[in-house]
Amino acid sequence: MCVGYMMEAMMIRSHFLHSPLSILSSYSSSSSSSSSSSRLQLSSSCSVSCSLMDTHKQGRSKFMEFPFVSGPHKNIMLDLISTLEDRFQSHLLPCSLPPDVQHYITNSGTSQVSLHIRPGNTDSPMDFVMGSWVHAELPTGGSLDITSLSAYLNSSNDAPNFVFELIRSSPTMLILVLDLPPRKDLVLWPDYLKTFYEDTKLDTHRQALEKVNEVQPYITSSLFIRTVASPTAIFVRIQTENDGGERMDEIIRNDIEPISKQVLGIWLDHCACAKRELGEEDRAYVRKRDGVIRNKTIEVDLGTSFPRLFGPEAANRILEAIKEYFTV
Template sequence: MGSWVHAELPTGGSLDITSLSAYLNSSNDAPNFVFELIRSSPTMIILVLDLPPRKDLVLWPDYLKTFYEDTKLDTHRQALEKIPEVQPYVTSSLFIRTVASPTAIFFRIQTENGGERIDEIIRDHIDPISKQVLGIWLDHCACAERDVGEEDKAYLRKRDGVIRNKTIEVDLGSSFPRLFGPEAAKQILEAIKEYFTV
């Protein structure tokens, strides 16, 4: 599921949200992929980049090792963390924080000297790191051959459905009414939910 939203804000300025989420089906229990870049001013962006787990990492330590440790996924978060303008971003949604992986990138990037520095950070750091994380997901998750039993498939279908619907509700449900008005937002959200329950 991908989206790009641009809206002029009543208070001045604009809001740009770029999102890409990739969900695997129940025949593969590997992590999904989430990318979101929110730019609410020329000098501030929020970056979300993660491979959310689909199994309990405490009960399945091999899952943690295979998808997070062996792939050295956390090195990408550590690299971004070294940039002076980068600060941790803590979403107010406990649900989003609950489904994130331990290597999740949740950062707020703010500069003081105009949008040129933000553009430089996007070009030189966010762009290559996002592509590397996507590459890890494609090579080790999307193309992974995993033996998933029927009981696990039913669990994954249920879990993924709950996460998709809740994410749509929390993420899009909070911004769409402001961008499109309550009635249009409700219709859009219902269509998106219906599409993903098929």
């Protein structure tokens, strides 16, 4: 994010929802009293499951609004989300974060966040998919709006992850982050560099975007972020004339959207669906690396950004919920 690539850090693994099928499998009708008791337990468990599903639907509905950004900005988020979820729909579980973590607004109404995480099931190569938006009114006027979509694989696959983020601090200023961050050292594993970055020609998309007149390279001040990014990462700053954002929306629609869809397509075809046979030693390496990066991101990024945006009490509640799932 503009406040430290913050939303990329919200990579978490959610709990499985309690399945009504598991309840039904233990149902017994050996006697009328035990049957009655089982029916009561089933009704109670189903009520809990239905309540969780309602929470998921409400949180998802709020998340998909993207209420503070322009039409083209919203459209690119919805398009990327639907493309990713359509490919892995049967492998993703519903979001089960607490309601006040799925959507939180400060008492003053000046800042709010919507967070939606869908973990992968036991047969999925996906660890989780995370989408979010943040809106914060600035003391100087205007607002900071950040929309983000990330997808992370589990240790059954060592292919890169996917990160997309738009950071808009005014109608005429935007920062784009689009990357497939590596999960192996590219010096020690040169074949990894060739397979996922050279053969897929990922760098051509960065080169194409930088030909747009208003686009300039953006260098984050975080050395940590620079370390974990790929050599083909797109970090750009886009500044347009003071025209109310019309030119910016044109760039989002005509340049950012097609390039982002192409990069997501590469990730889906060549990374998420890659057949990578990993031995236990390689899996252990990937788990360790993933864990270090996630923990460091919370420590360096969210731990300082969230209190500033939402106050210490709310920030602690959201961070504790994230930490509970943020485990490799």
